[in-house]
Amino acid sequence: MMSGEEIDALRHPRIVAFHKFFSEYHLFFEVGRERFRVAIRVYETDDGRFFFEQSHYIRTPVQDSAHVLGAERHPRPYLALTHAVESITTYYEDAVSKGHEPRTDWFVRNDLY
Numbered sequence: 001m002m003s004g005e006e007i008d009a010l011r012h013p014r015i016v017a018f019h020k021f022f023s024e025y026h027l028f029f030e031v032g033r034e035r036f037r038v039a040i041r042v043y044e045t046d047d048g049r050f051f052f053e054q055s056h057y058i059r060t061p062v063q064d065s066a067h068v069l070g071a072e073r074h075p076r077p078y079l080a081l082t083h084a085v086e087s088i089t090t091y092y093e094d095a096v097s098k099g100h101e102p103r104t105d106w107f108v109r110n111d112l113y
Helices: 004-010 077-097
Strands: 019-031 034-045 050-054 056-058 107-109
Touching (some): 050 077, 056 077
Antiparallel strands (some): 019 034, 034 050
């Protein structure tokens, strides 16, 4: 959590928002004989809520497009992390359960990460 001193140091009339890096996680998915890594970063916002960024989105054969999420805020870091993990694993599991073999091209790079 950001300290009062950090918040005071960042408050300025020209600064409209700020956030602090909270944690980073690396998830590994089996894709054939390899492992594919997806990274997730969690940040704390200036109002004490949390959001995430992910290195890759997912687009499986059972989806029309890549699953890209908006900048949703969560009251706790673990809720942001849970949302990030579910945003990928739900579609991954759905495709596998329908007989598709996981492929690296399911993972769409997030160019803003």
